[in-house]
Amino acid sequence: MNKILSKIPYLGKKLYLKEAQKFAEVEKEKSKLHEYADMKDFLNACPEYQIQQNSLLRKFMVLFGIEFQQIVLIDQSSPKDKTCWVRNEGAILMHEKGTYLKPWDSQKKIIYYDITDMRPLIDKTKDMDWYNQDTCADVVTSITNSKTLENMNGDNNQKYILILLVLVAISIIISAAGIYQGIATQKTVVHAFENLNTTLAGFK
Numbered sequence: 001m002n003k004i005l006s007k008i009p010y011l012g013k014k015l016y017l018k019e020a021q022k023f024a025e026v027e028k029e030k031s032k033l034h035e036y037a038d039m040k041d042f043l044n045a046c047p048e049y050q051i052q053q054n055s056l057l058r059k060f061m062v063l064f065g066i067e068f069q070q071i072v073l074i075d076q077s078s079p080k081d082k083t084c085w086v087r088n089e090g091a092i093l094m095h096e097k098g099t100y101l102k103p104w105d106s107q108k109k110i111i112y113y114d115i116t117d118m119r120p121l122i123d124k125t126k127d128m129d130w131y132n133q134d135t136c137a138d139v140v141t142s143i144t145n146s147k148t149l150e151n152m153n154g155d156n157n158q159k160y161i162l163i164l165l166v167l168v169a170i171s172i173i174i175s176a177a178g179i180y181q182g183i184a185t186q187k188t189v190v191h192a193f194e195n196l197n198t199t200l201a202g203f204k
Contacts, residue, residue, distance in 0.1 A: 034099070071113065
């Protein structure tokens with residue numbers, strides 16, 4: 001696509017729009033040659049215009065009715081999440097290298113995935129609340145924060161081990177105290193016997 005066309009006064013935008021329309025038609029035909037079974041593979045093959053934040057080509061394609069599905073890949077190991085805008089044709093997502101059949105019927109403007117296992121992070125029902133992007137953002141934040149807290153807190157096995165160690169430590173302290181008391185009692189008995197022997201020796 002020749003971006004210089006769009007900068008030509010008056011005719012530029014019309015010429016670029018025609019090029020964008022031709023591109024869209026060719027892309028649709030090419031996409032029929034391959035069908036992706038894995039979402040991750042499909043996204044890895046996305047063309048540059050579906051990944052760029054401000055793609056001129058994508059903006060022009062929207063002008064003549066092409067829809068795009070925004071997909072946000074949540075990456076907990078990075079300060080930035082990755083986003084792409086994939087061409088949306090009803091039940092399928094597409095680009096020039098193939099198609100991906102959506103396993104759900106969704107009206108959401110943004111779909112969130114965990115980038116490590118490509119797991120959807122929110123329920124894909126048609127509840128009206130999901131049309132509110134702030135609601136979606138709150139849910140995703142809640143989920144990712146919960147996962148972070150789980151990692152910080154550790155699993156249940158670690159908690160059980162910690163409790164066991166505390167109980168063992170308490171047992172050792174109690175045992176030590178008992179031994180100490182036993183020794184103290186023994187010393188008292190020995191001392192009593194010594195006094196008794198001294199008394200008996202006086203009678204002799």
